[in-house]
Amino acid sequence: MARKTIQSNYYLFDASAREVIIPGGVQRENLVLITNVTDNKVIYNFSDPELTATTYSISTDIRNVTTTRVVLAYDTTSMSDTDQLQIVVDDYEEVVRPSETYHDAVNKSKVSQPQSQIDTDFEYGTQDTKWEALAMINNNPFAYKSQDPIGITDVQATQNSREITVSTSAAPPSAGTAVYIQDTLFPGANGVFMVDSSNGGQQTFTYTARYDWTAGSSGIYDAARTAVYTGIHYTGSDIGGTITLAAAAGAMTGSVQVDCTQAHGLEVGNEIAIVGSSGTNVNGSWVVARVSSPTRFFYFPDAAPTGAVSSGTIKLYPRPQGNSIHRAFDGGVKFSTNSHSKNQSATRQTKRYFRYQSGKGVAFSTGSILEPAIPNVDSITASGTTVTVVCAEAHNVTRDTTVDVRGVGDNNYNGTYAVSNVVDPFTFQYVATSAPSETTASGEYTVTPINAYGTNLEIGMMDQQNGIFFRYAGGELSVVRRTSTYQLSGKVSVTNGSTLVSSWTGPNQQGTKFSKQLKPGDYVAIRGSSYRIDGIISDTQMVIFPDYRGPSSGGVPVTKTVETEWKQSDWNIDRCDGTGKSGYNLDTTKMQMFYMDYSWYGAGFIRWGFRALDGNVIYAHKIPNNNQNTEAYMRSGNLPSRYEVNTIATSTIATKTLSSGDSTLYVAAAPSRFPESGTLRVKKTTSSTAGIQEYVNYTGKTQFIQDVIATTAGNNQIEVASTTGLNPNGVQPIIFDTPFANIVANKVYYVATVPSSTQFTITETLNSGTPIAITTSTGSALSPLSRATSGAFTGLTREQAGATGVSLTMASGASVGTVSSGTGIQKGQQVIGSGIPADTYVHSIAGQNIELSKAVTSANPTGVIFSALGAGAAQTFTYSAAQPISVELIGATSVPQISHWGSSVIMDGLYDDDRAYVYTVGTRTGRQIDSGQTKAILALRVAPSVDNGIPGTFGSRELVNRMQLVLRGAEISASGPFYVELILNPTITIAANWLNVGGTSLAQYAVLNTNAELVGGEVIYGFYADAGVAAYDLSRVKEISNSILGGGTGQLSVASGSNPTGVFPDGPEVLAVQVTNIAGGRGSNNRYADARFSWTEAQA
16 A cells, blocks of 8 residues: 555635545545644544544536545534645555656656647748638628739828728729738738728729827838738628618718618627718728617718718628737737627637547647737826826727736836726826826836736637637636537528528427527537527527528538636646645736647547746646546547637626616626626527617626535525525526536526525525425535526616717817716717717716717817617516527727737657548640640649538538648649649639549549639749659648638639639638740640649548
8 A cells, every 4th residue: 555645735624514525536445644734633543433534425526526525523613624634545556656747648658759740930920821810700701811912102091080091003992892901100000901982093092990090191101011912802701681771860860770681790889891882971991889670780981971872782791800910029929809899809720720649649838928918018107196108009908998007117107007098099098096206107117908808818729619728708717628519409491691590390300499408699510610699589590690601401400519618716736826736826917838738539638737937837727528428528639729819799698587677687697707897788589680689787796606515405405605695585596507406407596595604595486585395415615516606787777869969078188078968878889079089989977977988089079979879778678588688798898919929739659640542633635725825724622511521512511621631742744845833722714613533532623724824822832844744742832721711612713803712711722733835936836734633631
């Protein structure tokens, strides 16, 4: 036998109950000694009859954590729960076991040769050959950069405006065209935009930057660096079905009313573009001001709309603001959503899905900062206690942001403060506790937005459906496992371009059960793509976003994306808060090295950790997946590296009817990730195009999150650590996440009584204080029976009607003032008027005292409009389990500019390249090409979708095809001299059909038309060929793969302006070969050529 001390600090000691809970399963015959080292008292001794246990049990809890519960014979009631214990156990044999750091993800000692799977340092750029960037609003993308440059001669910015004017050297792109601009002198003008207007006579076009240019009107063109390219729309990027426009009247005079034939999925503050209207002051890039229904919203153009507003072929596009920028000074990449509006996302993901091999561990590591400081703060000054911070780039803070100031030489600047005024995109203010003595701050200071709500930062190996990662949200750090393996009941019918998903009745006559298995805000996977559920109409109908992207079909299975999240306080190895055995206390404002490793087989374990101060890796949390699940814990062990920041709505559902006069809103989940006050959208979906919705403000919240320790029959009491936050008499709803005793999981109960600080009872009847009977069940604080949650938003201000004709008194550069009347005004409303910056909202209203989200640019603005947020009046939401009432935060308090410095993906024991078939396709017709002509011959791609080993177009099979196509060789059979080029991701002048290679291959090829020419793309390989057969080794060329979203029809489509192409990133990467006849004066000018590709496929 080998005697040892249990090392974990996470045991529990309940002195009054004489109870010790030990992590792990310790057999009774192996427990030797428990000593209270604080009091120097032995409280358990296996050999002393007076110091043994009266009760001894081992159990596994709802989180699959095993614990040992010991009820002591020794009287510990005079001791303290916080006393330190030493627990000694016997093992059956002497085992020398190194710490977690020295084991790989399959529990083998780390002695095998590791192999790096990717080189992802960013010394010279964002590494577009290996990474893909994607920005979306509510799962809808917009456009991306093409390879076609636009010649320009100047770029001008206008003071206190977002309008940018570009002068071109030839005909400018037309209005409604997507363009990509990089390296102007104004960071807010760089990225993907929509052309708002075009003037062919003057050879100029305009677009809308992300934020105002606050300097004087001037040029932002850098002749040596600034470049403009045409943009290309993603397939299905326009939204809303058929769009109808009208000049609004009444309280919304000056705005444009937009009506859609299907749900638009937009939110107040979302950025949009309108194109195709024949009216004036209609087309362009705007911000949603009001959402009055699922199919109607309003926006305010710069001037009142006139003319034939409703005429034309009108399209509506989302305009996500996210972008990625190279940090040339330190070799990193920074990216952000650059917008606080709801449901924005900015993602960077590797093109490669790293191949998992059974029996080996995969380890991921990266460097990043969870709460990054604002980059490049140029100045901090003080006037009295008012401190002004000026940044080199947009600070992305709001009036709801809290900042942590450190490193200033005058300590009166340092501390944690709420932002008191947002002067412009570069400047904000806070009020210090004491006036600094230095008027201009000195030192190497940092200013960091902290505890942001409505923002999620995610780092790890994952895509939208499966993976493992770190998440930082609402000031809380957690680790997450995401899986999409659970198939919902029944199958569905889907229609291309529609947001409605309906039940499909199969031969067993069974349909879907949406309201019993899903809730608004959940994600589902349909034919390989992810969709966010906006509303549930019934068991048989639901609304999704984006519009369904695949072909219309019936009998389609749906899988639910499920996330299991462990907050830092739940970590089981080391919580990295100073209490673990490492003593490491993680500071989220400092750069960290993140580590994860995993094995798969469908049931391997996962670990998350960090590099500690001594340089060693410490693991924080470990979860087993064997003997736990009824299916694989993820669909595949093949995962990409991914970084994402998003404002995807923090959400929950209402658990009780909300009447129009109510001031408290009860919700299912404790609102821990909602700010202390804010604005909510409450919505109940009643059809694919209709519903009840209201925007409400709240000033307080209550939250109850407690583990259920035990239940007692007879008095029917449920025991928790604390009942703080519970109210009796059947008023407060409560739910339990796991069934226990005779309690049903996720059913709405009500708190009946609260007889003590640790016990409560429940009822099934609203407004009843009579408890239901509960059977006895015993758990512990370390091994709970379930988790009980309840929450409420209090101090509600119900939706207001908005206001016009109101006088606003406010000094220039200030955001605090008064209004002549506060009637109809509420927090979150957009404010429009002369001297009021775009995207300004009401921050607070109390009587006639008002605060705006941004400072006004001139004193006492005129023509002020306070736009209603929604329908303009309080609504009644009747609770129904069949039609859940969603409750969502409508915006983020701040959005960080996230940076990362490379990713490491290591396979322990090297990656063994399996033997594979070498597939091949080639032409056999002898393409005639005249001297000097360039013609396309052959194209190859990964098939867009696949299942059962059968490839297909996008959405025709169940999975997006993530296999890697590894090039082996290319051959040209020619009758004379040619210059041969391999072009990645071109389009073409004449469409060609994609054909399956056949057999076991998951690739497709296209034999290109005799007169076809490639358009755009990048030359990635080239060589000369002469008469005969020329063979070239392509094994050094990077593999070709699929895009984040997938896509691709049955044709290689013709290049046409900014229309979608189905080519990466709108679908799989495409590799095509083109040849140029360079015969010149060597006899006959006509030559003939055929081409062949050979490759292998990493299909698993």
